[in-house]
Amino acid sequence: MxxxxxxxxxxxxxxxxxxxxxxxxxxxxxxxxxxxxxxxxxxxxxxxxxxxxxxxxxxxxxxxxxxxxxxxxxxxxxSSPSHRIRQQDGAVATIRAAIENSIHETFAALDERRLNALATPIAKARNVWILSGETSMAGAVALHSGLSMIRPDVHLVQEHSTGRQLSSATKADTAVVFDFARYRRNSITSARALAKIGVKIVAITDGPLSPLASLTKTWCELKIPAVGPFDSSIPAVMTAELLVAQVVKQLGTEAHKRIDRLEELWQTTGTFLHYSPRVNRTL
Amino acid sequence: MxxxxxxxxxxxxxxxxxxxxxxxxxxxxxxxxxxxxxxxxxxxxxxxxxxxxxxxxxxxxxxxxxxxxxxxxxxxxxSSPSHRIRQQDGAVATIRAAIENSIHETFAALDERRLNALATPIAKARNVWILSGETSMAGAVALHSGLSMIRPDVHLVQEHSTGRQLSSATKADTAVVFDFARYRRNSITSARALAKIGVKIVAITDGPLSPLASLTKTWCELKIPAVGPFDSSIPAVMTAELLVAQVVKQLGTEAHKRIDRLEELWQTTGTFLHYSPRVNRTL
DNA sequence: GGCTGCCTGTAACTAGGCGTACACTACTCT
DNA sequence: AGAGTAGTGTACGCCTAGTTACAGGCAGCC
Structure with a gap:
């Protein structure tokens, strides 16, 4: 009514x-x-x-x-569809609802404008450093993999070698930090240190109250669903992929040239198996 | 704002x-x-x-x-629905449709029974080896991260050290292989070699025509959407997470005990930040 | 141990909210 | 033509809203 x-x-x-x-x-x-x-x-x-x-x-x-x-x-x-959907039952069904809802919310958080704001410092950076907590590691890997194909100097920072890796960071760089509650000490302290020396921070985190959100204006909020006993990394991965696509758009021909060179390299080194007759132009 | x-x-x-x-x-x-x-x-x-x-x-x-x-x-x-629609109208909208569709299909492919069939060899294996192509690496990482928390002897096999890492594989082991067209030569040949010596194969791939599907009866098919110029790893990640949840279910208390121990370890090593910005003691 | 901040809740004030009673206007019907 | 009725605005009362001033309490520091 x-x-x-x-x-x-x-x-x-x-x-x-x-x-x-x-x-x-x-x-x-x-x-x-x-x-x-x-x-x-x-x-x-x-x-x-x-x-x-x-x-x-x-x-x-x-x-x-x-x-x-x-x-x-x-x-x-x-209000989001979360409340409406939540009434279903069964193990897979609830997980499914949670995932679909979180994807819904992720898209809501990442409109074209926000995506652009997040992508710009990544496209313009001299070096890109990627930091991550445990549950968002898959997102970090996806971002690293994608960005590496379209621009140079992208580094995935591993916890055991944080100091060594980050020691060369400068003001011209950008750090993309993934982390969610419970925040991993190493990621947060590293991000703070980087922010202090003027590295631009792009934060993918779980809300305005996150310690990452106070470090930068370029951040976004993701809702993390649970799959079984663990937190899902799907929103993080999706964000990473959308970011890569946006950076490609911003870099334009530069990125495309790079992809072509990479493709050539793959051909000559025979990285891929020519198994299926299907021609898949996308990677 | x-x-x-x-x-x-x-x-x-x-x-x-x-x-x-x-x-x-x-x-x-x-x-x-x-x-x-x-x-x-x-x-x-x-x-x-x-x-x-x-x-x-x-x-x-x-x-x-x-x-x-x-x-x-x-x-x-x-009051301005036109505004909302316009925002969704860009490239993001098509990407969104593709992702939502692929998630739908992934859930369709992974009903409770199929999930169980895939999870069983992983739960029972002596060692678990995880192999992956480039675009599905995020899925492999997610699987590795999740499985490591609930059972021992889980190994993510890196391309550059495949031989060394896999040399100790035996018939009591299981290999989870992610790969999609275009199939990465290294993953496929490794999977074939492992299958030959009796290692059980769990294949996450893109269809019955995949070279992986011929190696095993425990496999599943995923539809891979494109995000910008690249293939998305979201279906792979989701599959990995659902698998982990299912293995947890199968292992029961054993897995839970392990999670508890891990939690304890995190506590004593102070891995996580107990974030409350007003109290700035240890930072 | 006393002092000095900073948080936080209590109490009082002003303003503006809604609702209702009443009065005026205009139209209608006998 | 006069009475009645429906429609509308004015005036008033009560109440709760937001704000501000003030006091208690707790922690840290000399």
Whole structure:
């Protein structure tokens, strides 16, 4: 039952002023959700009691009642599908719901603009350093693999050799840091150290409260679903792949040239098996 | 500039109560849009002034200011669906469709029975060897990471040291091989060699025509979507995670004991950060 | 141990919210 | 033409909202 339906039901019994109010409300329902009686009265060029009467005519106790109803409707509309899906049962089914939901949210977090903001420092960096906690390692690997094919000087930083590897980082560099609660000490302290010497940080983490989020303006938030006893790395991997695609777009021909050279190299070294007659131009 | 960004910017200067408020707001932003100061105070188990202080810390004149700002943000989100569609209209939309479709198919391929068939040789193996091509490396890493936490003797085989690593494989072992067209020569030839000496093969590949499918009865087929110029590793990662969860189920208490020991080890070695920015002792 | 900060909750104030009673206008019906 | 009725705005009361000033409490520091 939407506000449109409610109004339609009583539209034939509306007085002229009430009709104006109805038109206003239909045009922008947020007016009802956020506005006060006075606001609406001003907008509809009428007095406050008319607004209240309009509410009672719709079947509510008063404007307050109508407003709280509208707000609930909007809340449902705004909230993610997670709550709706959660009611399914069975082991695989719940995992599936969790994964599909997290993918939904990841796409929501990574619109074109945000993706661009994250990709730019990666495309422009002199060196790219990739740091990661345990559960997001797959994401780090995917990013490293993808970026390596389209630009030079991409380094996946391993925990046991952090210091040695990072000692040459400079202000012209960018570090991509993956980490989620529980934050791995090594990743966080390294990221802080890098930020301090002016390395640009791109953080893939689990929320604004993350220690990574305070280090940079270029970050994004991922919802991490559980698969069995462990956290999933799917959102991290997906983010990594989207980032790579975006960096390719930004680098343009430069990246494509590099891919072609790599392809040539693979041909001459016979890296791939020519097993299937299928010609797959993409990698 | 979203509410998440705003909170992220000042997250390290938040007091404990303010942190509770922040968490609440992040979990459900409609609370901010619709709720009163009292509502929030009750939910966060604090007093009204703390809510107001939170608002001012975010850079607003007071709660009213913050709320009207949030409402405008939400209005944009709600009242202009054309805007939302336009954002999805770029390259991201097609990528999204491809990924969601492939996830759908992956779940279809991996019903409970098939998952069990794949997991059994992994749970029972003396050693587990993991081999992978380039694009599925993230899946291999995820599998390695997950399996390592629940059972011993799991090895991720790197291309440059294949021979040395695999020389100790026996009939009691299992090899999990990820590879998709174009098949990487190294992975395929290694898999063939292992199969010849009686190592059980679990193949994650792209169809019955794959050279891997002919080596074993325990295999599964994944559809691989493209993200930009490259193939996605998301289906591989997802399969790896589902496999890990299934192996955990099969191993039962044995796996759980192992996880507990690992947890204990993490505690004593301080691997993880107990993040609460207000208390800056050990950093 | 006392002092000095910083957090946090209590209390009081102002303002604006909604709802209702009442009065005015205009139209209709007898 | 007068009375009644429906529609609308004015005036008032009560209440809760947000804000601010102030006091208690706890930790760290000389």
């Amino acid at each position: 939407s506000i449109q339906d409610l109004i339609a039901e009583i539209s034939d019994r509306l007085t002229p002023t009430e009709r104006r109010v109805a038109a206003l409300v239909l045009e922008d329902p947020t007016l009802l959700a956020f506005g006060t009686v006075s606001d609406l009265a001003n907008r509809a060029q009428t007095s406050r009691p008319s607004i209240v009467r309009f509410a009672t005519k719709l079947g509510f106790d008063g404007y307050t009642d109508l407003q709280s109803w509208i707000r609930e409707e909007l809340s449902h509309q705004l | 979203s509410i998440q960004d705003l909170i992220a910017e000042i997250s390290d200067r938040l007091t404990p109560t303010e942190r509770r408020v922040a968490a609440l707001v992040l979990e459900d932003p409609t609370l901010l849009a619709f709720g009163t100061v009292s509502d929030l105070a009750n939910r966060a188990q604090t007093s009204r002034p703390s809510i107001v202080r939170f608002a001012t810390k975010l850079g607003f004149d007071g709660y009213t200011d913050l709320q009207s700002w949030i409402r405008e943000e939400l209005s944009h989100q709600l």
